[in-house]
Amino acid sequence: KAGVTQTPRYLIKTRGQQVTLSCSPISGHRSVSWYQQTPGQGLQFLFEYFSETQRNKGNFPGRFSGRQFSNSRSEMNVSTLELGDSALYLCASSFEGQGYEQYFGPGTRLTVT
């Protein structure tokens, strides 16, 4: 099976802009989670989608949003970008989510200038 893919791999945006990141899970996986990784805060959970519904949400402001399509592909959007949003954004898919191992994509490196 093909692994989790994320696009784009690298992105440079200006403060105040918005950005959309995409994630295609492993075929058959219905759960998609998003994580933000920064040197200061480490790996932090953003949200999880399962069958097109947000099932779990981390402690991030409303500028961070996501959605999942019927084919399980997921997008996350960050509006009004701030310098602190510069991070590696990782997407992970799993069969059911809870209690199962998660398979991570290579990540999208977002730089906000």
Next chain:
Amino acid sequence: SQQGEEDPQALSIQEGENATMNCSYKTSINNLQWYRQNSGRGLVHLILIRSNEREKHSGRLRVTLDTSKKSSSLLITASRAADTASYFCATGGGETSGSRLTFGEGTQLTVNP
């Protein structure tokens, strides 16, 4: 915020030696997972151990879990230069966390040839 702490933060060993990393966590869990991350890339799932298991093996990896002490350890035997990476423990499940994974701060392992 990070659920747990990993110890040590950095570990440098010679090829062929064993590497042991420890992880502590704070809340009740359904399972604990270990992941590896090569510099700036996605995470690779290594092993999952459920709360009713005490030890699990996978190739050169051995994971132990002590739920009474809320701690886990990852042992890599006969290490290789290719094992150089950051290693993270992640807790999942439990009554409140659902499907989200909460990561430790990671241990940076360097295996010198």
